[in-house]
Every structure is written in structure tokens, then in C-alpha cells.
Amino acid sequence: MVALAQMDRVSLIAPRLRERAGDNLLWLIAAGTMAFLYLPILVLIVFSFNDNRVTTLPLRGFTLRWYQAVLDNADIQAAIVNSLYVATAATAITVVLGTTAAFALDRVDFPGKTAFRRLIFLPIALPGLVTGIAMLNLFRLMGLNLSLETVILGHATALTVIVVTQVFARLQRFNRRLEEASGDLGARPWQTFLFVTFPNIRSAVIGSALLSFTLSFDEIPVTFFLTGRDNTLPMYIYSTLRRGITPEINAVGTIIVVLSLGIIALSIYLLHNSQKED
Amino acid sequence: MKLRTRRFIGSSAIVSPPLLWTLVFLFTPYLILFTYSFYLTKFPMFVPAFQFGNYVLIFTDPQYFQVLLRTVKIASIVSVSALLLAYPLTYFLVFKVQRPGLRAALYMAVIVPLWVSYLLRAYTWKTILGSEGVLNSFLVWSGILSEPTDIFLYNQFSMVLTLTYIYVPFMVMPLYTALEKIPRSVVEASKDLGVGPLRTFFKITLPLSMPGVIAGTTFTFCLTFGDFVAAFLVGGPNGFMIANIVQAQFGTALNWPLGAALSIVMLMIVLTVISLADRLERAGRLDLA
Numbered sequence: 313m314v315a316l317a318q319m320d321r322v323s324l325i326a327p328r329l330r331e332r333a334g335d336n337l338l339w340l341i342a343a344g345t346m347a348f349l350y351l352p353i354l355v356l357i358v359f360s361f362n363d364n365r366v367t368t369l370p371l372r373g374f375t376l377r378w379y380q381a382v383l384d385n386a387d388i389q390a391a392i393v394n395s396l397y398v399a400t401a402a403t404a405i406t407v408v409l410g411t412t413a414a415f416a417l418d419r420v421d422f423p424g425k426t427a428f429r430r431l432i433f434l435p436i437a438l439p440g441l442v443t444g445i446a447m448l449n450l451f452r453l454m455g456l457n458l459s460l461e462t463v464i465l466g467h468a469t470a471l472t473v474i475v476v477t478q479v480f481a482r483l484q485r486f487n488r489r490l491e492e493a494s495g496d497l498g499a500r501p502w503q504t505f506l507f508v509t510f511p512n513i514r515s516a517v518i519g520s521a522l523l524s525f526t527l528s529f530d531e532i533p534v535t536f537f538l539t540g541r542d543n544t545l546p547m548y549i550y551s552t553l554r555r556g557i558t559p560e561i562n563a564v565g566t567i568i569v570v571l572s573l574g575i576i577a578l579s580i581y582l583l584h585n586s587q588k589e590d
Numbered sequence: 591m592k593l594r595t596r597r598f599i600g601s602s603a604i605v606s607p608p609l610l611w612t613l614v615f616l617f618t619p620y621l622i623l624f625t626y627s628f629y630l631t632k633f634p635m636f637v638p639a640f641q642f643g644n645y646v647l648i649f650t651d652p653q654y655f656q657v658l659l660r661t662v663k664i665a666s667i668v669s670v671s672a673l674l675l676a677y678p679l680t681y682f683l684v685f686k687v688q689r690p691g692l693r694a695a696l697y698m699a700v701i702v703p704l705w706v707s708y709l710l711r712a713y714t715w716k717t718i719l720g721s722e723g724v725l726n727s728f729l730v731w732s733g734i735l736s737e738p739t740d741i742f743l744y745n746q747f748s749m750v751l752t753l754t755y756i757y758v759p760f761m762v763m764p765l766y767t768a769l770e771k772i773p774r775s776v777v778e779a780s781k782d783l784g785v786g787p788l789r790t791f792f793k794i795t796l797p798l799s800m801p802g803v804i805a806g807t808t809f810t811f812c813l814t815f816g817d818f819v820a821a822f823l824v825g826g827p828n829g830f831m832i833a834n835i836v837q838a839q840f841g842t843a844l845n846w847p848l849g850a851a852l853s854i855v856m857l858m859i860v861l862t863v864i865s866l867a868d869r870l871e872r873a874g875r876l877d878l879a
Contacts, residue, residue: 331787335686342682345675349703349758352714355724359717367717368727413608420601422609431612434620437809437864439816441833442853445840446619449850453622469615472608501600523705530707532819537840546709553713553823562717565710576705580698 353569360562367559378563388564391548398460398535398544399528402467406524409468410475411517417476418483433477435470440533443470448537458540466534471524478520478583482513519582526572526579620857626850636847644851654835654852661832662859664749665814669807671754676761676806681795684769685777697766704759712823715752719743719824744826752820757813761806768802769795801871808867812860832856 359367363375382388416422417429435443447466448458456462486509494504532546539547545568549561630639648654679700687693703711718724719742726738742748772795780790818833825831832852839849 334787338678338682338686341675341678342686345679345758346700348675348755349700352711352718352755353703353706355718356710356714359724366722367720367724368722369724369731370727409608409611412604416605416608420605422601422605424609428609428612431616432608434616437812438860439812439833439856441816441818441836442623442857443616443619445836445849445853446623447615448840449622449626449846450615450619465615469611472611526705530709532709533816536837546707549709549713550819550822553716561713565707565713568707569710572706573702576702577698580702584694 356562356569357566359559360566362559365559367562378559381560382563382567385560387543387548388545388560391543391545394460394542395529395545398463398467399525401464402471402528403521403525405464405468406472406475407517407521410472410520410524411479411513413472413476414479414483417480433473436473440470440531441537444534444537447534451538458538460539460542460544462538462540463535463544466538467528467531470531470534471527474524474527475517475520478516478523479513482516486512515582519579522575522579522582526575529572530568623850623853626847627854629847629850631845631847633844636845644848645855647848648851648855657830657835658832658855660746660830661815664746664753664829664831665811667750668753668757668814669810671750672757672761672810673803673807675754676758676765677803679758680762680765680769684766697762700762701759704763708756709819711756712752712820715748715755716743716823719748719751743824744829746829748824748826749820749829752824753814753817756820757810760813761810764805764809765799765802768799768805772798804867804871808863811863815860815863816856 355367358371360378361374361376362371363373363377364371413432417425422428444466447462447469451458451462490508490512491504494508495501499507530546531544532550535544535547536550543551545564549564552558552561626636627644628640628642629636630641630643648658683693683696683700687696716723720726721738721740721743723743725742726735729735730738776798777790777794780794781787785793815831816833818831818837821829821831821834825834833856836849836852836856839845839852843849
């Protein structure tokens, strides 16, 4: 009897033990993958403060001289200014185009709507390189000289889809009755838009704007083909990597990573919030 | 003004700017690219023509065809590796992290690297894997190796590692959405009926999360397929991808028609993969219903 009872208990406990072992294994893999995701970023940051020309262990001591080198490097600074200019202008265009496109897809029926939707979504799936090359061909044919402005046109075209998807998703959940009520209460269309419609899509617009700003700031494949003599920051880094690694890149990289982590966390927070608002 | 006319003007004002932009900066460029792919090259110029020579060259010359195959191979390996890493992580987040606030924070921590400078994330692997890099110096310092080795960098292994690293967060996003949608009650019902955790996973959870698996794998494949930066940074001679060849045609090789044809081939492959995935996902949905 005792033996039987014991066996019974074992058969009850064994699956639970096995499940706990499984959970532990799962935890281990999850933690390992997280470490894999953050280790390289950590390496970048640690070595930007390391007092050594090459990125080797053991560490040699703390220094700020790579940051000083960034401050002294006029090329890097010009590249940063160029990137800020490009990202700001491209974001402004994507927000206007993306929001109007989202409204068009949400509310207006027009011939070729399906084709338009497919076309506008293409850059997200297609290699950026193909978009860059295709636009390069257009600009050459139009006789335009490559410059930061052609880069802006390229970024705006490639990134509009980010704003469209977010704002469109928000509009789909928006209750149109609110607009009708506003109109019935005597509001003019622009008042309805400003005080009823816009507050409902605001966080989606701001969130996707921040996202397209950071993406434009980091963009390479399209920029590679569309930039003229002026370099954006990623293109500058790309061209110095040809000559080998310098700790200066670690320093400027750390600045970018820290800034973009902040902006991105904010934009995801805003986009996530906008999903909860209804 | 009549209301209908005003409506029409309002609608046109909304529709025309994005429509015009898309026509000028997306449709026309792709159309030009398509046209160029039939042109003839007469170095250093090219002349208008309608012939399939560029396409024939891509599929007959091993120089191009081999790279195309290699790109498909690398993109497939990266997609599978990213899936194998991302799935347990996402499963853990959705089913094992109990506090919703913590789960949301961890999820954010996983996907945030996705938007952090792609170039820098690829570049750090160069500093880690290089012969004067972090890994080598660590191995020599700890006495495991007597001198640095160059086997870590500039080969297909470093390509796959770097690209997998870059696209794991991309895989997590659709997986998370798919796993989150699975009602807990279904999983619990299976457990209550005495089905073990492993069988529950393979019979219930995995099939129900297939839309996420398909979406994640498709996007990882397509993005890896068109990548040229990773090959430039960590690839070496055996890591050249199709995008690097395309890039060269518009740069040093100066063969735009061939580059255009290669771009069109890339475009076709990516679109085929996407539409196949779309069909697969729809078929799966019918199966469950």
C-alpha cells in the first residue's frame, strides 16, 4: 500500500518537476538571447571609454579622449549637422504625406486605391538598395545633381510608409460619430479636425515621426546612392570603416546609441499608448 | 458652392499629394529601372534596346548565379537562426513573465535595438570578432589561445552571426503579437486534459503561433536578402551578397543595365517570397477554422 501511494505521489510530482526544469531551461535561453542582444552595445560603450587605440582586452583605464577627438573632428561635426538637416526635413515631409495618405486610405474611394496602397507599402518590403538605385536613375534622368536634398527626397519616399501604417491603424479605430456630433454642434470642418480628429491621432503622429527621424538619421542603403559630396553621419562612419576601426567611432556610436535609445523608447511608448486610448 | 463639389475638392486635396508623390518618386523610378534592365551595355555607356541579355547573363554566368544562390542560402540560415533564438525568448515573455508591466518593459527592451543604428550594431561585431578584437584578446589573455586567430571574421559564419543578431528583434515582434493572441484557456484546457507541456506546445501553441512565425521569417529573409552593409563590414570574399554585386554595377563596374536587371531579379524574388508567405498564412488560417 505504502509503495503504491509513493508511486502515485511520484507520478504526480514528476511532470511538475519536469515542467520546472523546462521553465529553467527556457529562462536560461531567454536570458542568453537578451545578453546576446545587449552585449555588443555594451562593448561599444565600454570601449569608447577605454584608453587604448585597439579594441582589446584587458581594459587599460578610463579616458574621455575619444570624445575629445569627436569634438575636435570637424568632419564628424559637419556630418552630424547634415544628418540632422536631412532627418528633420525628411520627417517633416513623411508626416505630411503619411498623414494625408492615411486619411485618403481610410476615408476616400478613388480609382487605383488598391494599387496605390500596394505601391506605398513597397519600400518596407523591398531592399532599400533597390529603392535607392531606382531613385538615382530618376534623378539622373531629370538632370538633378546629387545633394543632401536628393537624399531628403529618398528618405521621405522610403519612410512615409511608417507614418501611414501607424496613423491608418489609429484612424481605423477612431469613432467617426464624434466628427458628426461636432459638425451637428456647429463646428466648422477645420475646427472639427483640430479639436476632435487630431487629438485622437496625435500620439500616433508624434510616435511615428520620432521613429522615422531616427531611421532617417541612421539610413544607409538609400543615402549611399543619393548623396553627393556631402556626407551624412552614417555615410561618414561607413567611409572611415573602410580605413579600419578607430575608437572615435565607438565614442560617436555611443552618443548615437544613447540618444536613439531615448527617442525610440519615447516613440514606442507613444505608439503603444495610442493603441490603448480607445 | 454645392456640397458635392466641395466634398470632391476636399477629397482631391487629401488624395492627390501622396498619390502624386508615389507616382513620381516610386512608380516612375521602378519603371525606369525595369526599362534599363533591357538596355545594352557599350562601355562606358549604355544604349536603349529591348533584349534579355542581362537576364540571361545573370542565370548563366556562375559569377552572378553562385552569388544569388549564396545569398538565398545565407538569408535562409539567418531566418532559421533568428527564429530559433527569438521563439523561446518571446514564449518566455508571453507565458512565463506574469506581471504585465514587467512584460511590456522587457518586450520594449528586446525591440528597441531594432531601431538603434543598424550600421553601428553590425560594426561592433567587427570589433568583437577581429584578429585584434575583443574575443581574440580575451582568448589570448585567458590562455585558451596562444596567439590571435582570424577564423572568426570575414567569412560566412561572421555574416550569419551579425545578421542574426540584427534581425532577432524583428522576429520577436510578430511572434509576440501571435503568441499574445492565444487564449490562455486553450492552453490550460490542454493541460487539464492531462496533455504534457511538450505535446501541448507542439499541438496547440506552435500551430496557433504560425502566423507570427511566417511573418517574422518572411521579413527576416527579405531584409537579409537585400543587405549589403553586413557583407561590407564582416563578410570577406566569401560573404559577398547579391546586393554587393548590384552596388558594384552602379559604382566601379559601371554596368547599369546589368545592375538594373539584378535589381529586378531581387525585387521579383522578394515579392514572390512575400506572396507565398501570404498564401501560406491564409491556408493556415482556414485549417484552424
